[in-house]
Every structure is written in C-alpha cells, then in structure tokens.
Amino acid sequence: MATDAGTPGTAIPRFPDGFLWGVSTSAHQIEGAADEREASVWDAFTAEPGRVKDGSTAAVACDHYHRYREDVALLAGLGVDAYRFSVSWPRVNSPGGLDFYDRLVDELCAAGVRPVPTLFHWDLPARLDWLERDTAARFAEYVSVVAGRLGDRVTRWITLNEPAEHTLLGHALGVHAPGRQLLFDALPVAHHQLLAHGLAVRALRAAGAGDIGIANSHGPIWPASPEQADVEAADFYDVLLNRLFAEPLLLGEYPSGLGELMPGGAAGVESDLEIIAEPVDWYGINYYAPTRVGAPQGTEIRFGGLTLPAELPFSVREIEGRPVTDFGWPVVPEGLTELLTGFRDRYGERLPPVFITENGCSYEGLEDQDRIAYLDGHIRALHRALAAGVDVRGYFVWSLLDNFEWAEGYARRFGLVHVDYRTLVRTPKASYAWFRDVLRAQR
Ligand code: FCB
Numbered sequence: 001m002a003t004d005a006g007t008p009g010t011a012i013p014r015f016p017d018g019f020l021w022g023v024s025t026s027a028h029q030i031e032g033a034a035d036e037r038e039a040s041v042w043d044a045f046t047a048e049p050g051r052v053k054d055g056s057t058a059a060v061a062c063d064h065y066h067r068y069r070e071d072v073a074l075l076a077g078l079g080v081d082a083y084r085f086s087v088s089w090p091r092v093n094s095p096g097g098l099d100f101y102d103r104l105v106d107e108l109c110a111a112g113v114r115p116v117p118t119l120f121h122w123d124l125p126a127r128l129d130w131l132e133r134d135t136a137a138r139f140a141e142y143v144s145v146v147a148g149r150l151g152d153r154v155t156r157w158i159t160l161n162e163p164a165e166h167t168l169l170g171h172a173l174g175v176h177a178p179g180r181q182l183l184f185d186a187l188p189v190a191h192h193q194l195l196a197h198g199l200a201v202r203a204l205r206a207a208g209a210g211d212i213g214i215a216n217s218h219g220p221i222w223p224a225s226p227e228q229a230d231v232e233a234a235d236f237y238d239v240l241l242n243r244l245f246a247e248p249l250l251l252g253e254y255p256s257g258l259g260e261l262m263p264g265g266a267a268g269v270e271s272d273l274e275i276i277a278e279p280v281d282w283y284g285i286n287y288y289a290p291t292r293v294g295a296p297q298g299t300e301i302r303f304g305g306l307t308l309p310a311e312l313p314f315s316v317r318e319i320e321g322r323p324v325t326d327f328g329w330p331v332v333p334e335g336l337t338e339l340l341t342g343f344r345d346r347y348g349e350r351l352p353p354v355f356i357t358e359n360g361c362s363y364e365g366l367e368d369q370d371r372i373a374y375l376d377g378h379i380r381a382l383h384r385a386l387a388a389g390v391d392v393r394g395y396f397v398w399s400l401l402d403n404f405e406w407a408e409g410y411a412r413r414f415g416l417v418h419v420d421y422r423t424l425v426r427t428p429k430a431s432y433a434w435f436r437d438v439l440r441a442q443r
Pocket of ligand 1: 026162165286358406
C-alpha cells in the first residue's frame with residue numbers, strides 16, 4: 001500500500017532557501033534547578049499526590065539549567081538554524097534568573113544557532129492566576145523586562161505556547177496545572193491569555209522587536225460520521241480548539257456566540273479584541289494529530305491518556321487503521337497538509353506566514369525508527385502544503401531532549417536525544433543523526 005508517509009531514506013524534497021529548521025523545548029520540562037527560582041503553578045500541582053502519573057517532579061528534569069552548554073553543543077552538532085526554548089517567568093522573577101537566559105542566548109549565538117524564545121509555556125508564577133484580568137498586564141511588564149535584556153541578540157519572539165491546552169487541560173478539565181475543573185467557566189482564561197498575547201506584542205514592538213508570533217496548537221477535526229449530530233459536534237470542537245484561538249488574532253473577532261461568554265460580554269471585549277488582533281509577523285502552529293469527534297455518548301470519554309467528563313457536548317472517537325505513538329496518538333502526516341491548506345482557505349490574506357513551532361512523537365528506544373518515520377512523513381506533508389501554495393517558513397521538531405512531559409511525568413520520550421534521568425547523560429538517538437542528515441541535504 002502506498003502510504004502518505006513516503007519512504008524514509010529517499011531524499012526529502014528541497015525546501016525554499018532561507019527555510020528555518022529548528023527544535024523546541026520548554027523551561028519547566030528541561031531546566032530543573034527549581035530551588036533557584038520562585039514556584040510556578042506546576043510546582044504546586046506536581047506536589048499534589050496523584051497529579052503526575054509516575055509521581056515525579058520537574059525539580060531536576062534534564063538539569064538543563066546547569067548543562068545548557070552541553071545542550072547547545074548538541075544543537076550545533078545537529079546543525080539546526082534555530083532553537084525554540086521558553087523563558088520561565090518564575091525564574092526571571094528570581095535573583096539571577098535573567099542572567100541564565102543571557103548566558104544561554106550568548107552560547108547559542110556563539111554556536112551560530114538563532115535563539116527563538118517563547119515567553120510563556122504554562123509555568124505561571126504560583127501567585128498569579130489567569131482567571132484574573134490583571135495577569136495579562138503583569139505578563140506585558142515581564143515581557144518588557146525580558147526584551148530589554150535579550151532584545152539586542154534575540155530577533156524572533158513567541159508570546160505564548162498553546163493557550164488552548166493551558167485553558168482546556170489546566171482550567172476546564174483539571175488534568176494540568178493549576179488543576180481546575182471549570183468546564184466552560186474556564187473561558188475567561190482563554191480571553192486573558194489572548195489579551196496577554198496582544199499586550200505582549202505591543203510591549204515587544206515598544207522594545208524594538210520586529211519578528212513576533214505565537215505558538216497555537218491546531219489540528220483537523222474529523223466528524224465521526226456524516227450524520228448531522230456528529231458534524232455539529234465536530235464543528236463545535238473545531239471552534240474550541242482552532243477557531244477560538246486563531247480568529248481573535250487573525251480576524252479580530254471571536255467565533256459567533258463566544259464573545260458573549262467572555263468576561264464583560266460581547267460589548268466589553270470589543271476593545272480587548274483590538275489589542276488581541278495587534279498584527280503578528282508570523283503564525284506558529286503546533287501540530288500532532290487530527291481529532292475525530294462525534295455527538296456526545298453520555299459516558300466518560302477516554303482520549304490520549306485523558307478521561308473527559310460525560311457532560312461535554314461532544315465525544316472524542318478513535319482514529320482507526322493508523323499506527324499510534326507510545327502516547328496513543330495516531331500518526332497522520334497528511335493531517336498537517338490538510339490543516340495548513342484548510343487554514344489558508346479559511347483565512348486567506350489574513351493568515352501571515354506560518355511556522356510549524358512543534359511537531360513530534362513519543363517513542364521508547366535509541367534506535368527510534370518509528371520517530372524517523374513520523375518526522376519523515378510530516379516533513380513531506382509539510383512540503384506538500386508548500387507546493388499547494390501555503391506560505392510556510394520553518395519547522396521545529398518537538399523535542400531536542402526527552403523531558404518532563406507534564407502529567408505523564410518522564411514516561412513519554414519525545415527527544416531526538418535520550419536523557420538518562422538517573423545520570424543525566426545525553427545520548428543522541430538514531431533520529432538525531434537522521435535529522436542532521438536531512439538538514440545537511442537541504443543546505
Ligand atoms: C505540546 C506542548 C509541549 C509538549 C508536547 C508533547 O502540547 O506544547 O510542551 O508537551 O505537546
């Protein structure tokens with residue numbers, strides 16, 4: 001059977017000159033050195049028994065805080081153009097915290113790897129709360145401080161990582177920090193993060209930054225059947241995952257009906273939407289897999305390691321006939337082409353150039369041929385989107401290192417580089433050598 005994944009090993013088609021190749025990580029998942037910064041909501045959440053599957057914490061994680069030189073050497077060896085990492089707001093609030101990012105950025109620049117920081121990747125200072133509108137203003141202040149210190153060397157910035165997941169998993173379902181189960185009452189968290197994004201864009205511009213984007217998670221939503229009830233449920237899920245976070249930014253409006261549910265109501269959010277829609281230079285997409293959605297089935301839903309409550313107005317169904325990763329996520333490379341062409345068709349000229357800011361998979365083992373097949377298939381699918389006329393400018397693999405995968409603890413390994421959590425020894429996997437060779441062939 002011809003598969004969409006192509007044949008790993010046959011040359012990947014050429015991407016345009018200047019296409020940016022990179023890898024991603026985030027602060028809480030790799031840095032460790034938790035005792036050298038103030039607490040984040042994730043420290044508090046992790047300390048509650050039963051929250052993280054293997055009972056682990058990110059107190060040490062990959063100890064990147066102390067081993068960043070070794071990690072930058074791994075980036076240089078890989079030959080990436082850029083490295084997407086996140087700045088920890090709790091660390092910046094702590095004495096000497098900003099010095100760490102200063103050293104990291106210097107080390108990256110010296111190695112010829114372009115730093116691409118994300119300013120918020122879920123590790124909110126424990127004393128703050130996204131249910132509070134004021135957190136957006138606090139975020140902009142923090143962003144100004146970071147930009148003031150790093151802006152002479154950092155030219156490309158990412159405001160937020162996946163506000164959708166942080167809202168949904170952290171505040172609606174309670175399976176991520178801060179562990180709230182507010183269901184639809186979590187919507188203010190989405191609005192305040194979007195507002196924080198807009199204020200951060202303004203703060204970055206005021207600091208002279210010219211190349212700003214966001215990393216939103218998106219995926220195609222497939223109705224479970226052509227029945228009207230399934231199609232309606234899938235449309236609703238599409239609003240929650242995709243449109244709720246794309247449209248305020250790209251169109252300056254919430255999908256119909258949602259503005260009314262935001263704090264202040266439709267009229268109240270009008271002026272916020274002006275801030276939220278502050279133009280970005282590019283739009284970042286994290287893509288992992290499509291989701292198949294149908295009408296509610298009146299029972300709890302098990303999905304990608306989650307248990308969702310029965311009262312949701314949709315149910316998530318299995319995508320059959322596909323290989324799955326160790327996380328149970330289906331491998332669907334052509335979903336990436338579909339997503340990108342779909343976004344282009346939906347938003348047309350309003351969609352700025354796109355970067356894939358995350359894409360990857362969890363598999364065990366150093367001889368990770370399954371990861372190679374996953375990445376190979378997705379890079380080809382990306383190329384097909386380019387050939388179909390979508391303006392994609394870069395691709396970042398999640399992740400450089402195995403790391404603390406949130407509520408899954410250390411059980412999921414997404415890295416091109418294996419980390420032994422006992423000795424902290426890094427060992428490049430087969431996929432590291434494969435990606436290095438892909439990049440060499442593109443030069
Ligand atoms: C994304 C997150 C990232 C990592 C990957 C697997 O949703 O942004 O931190 O957990 O999933």
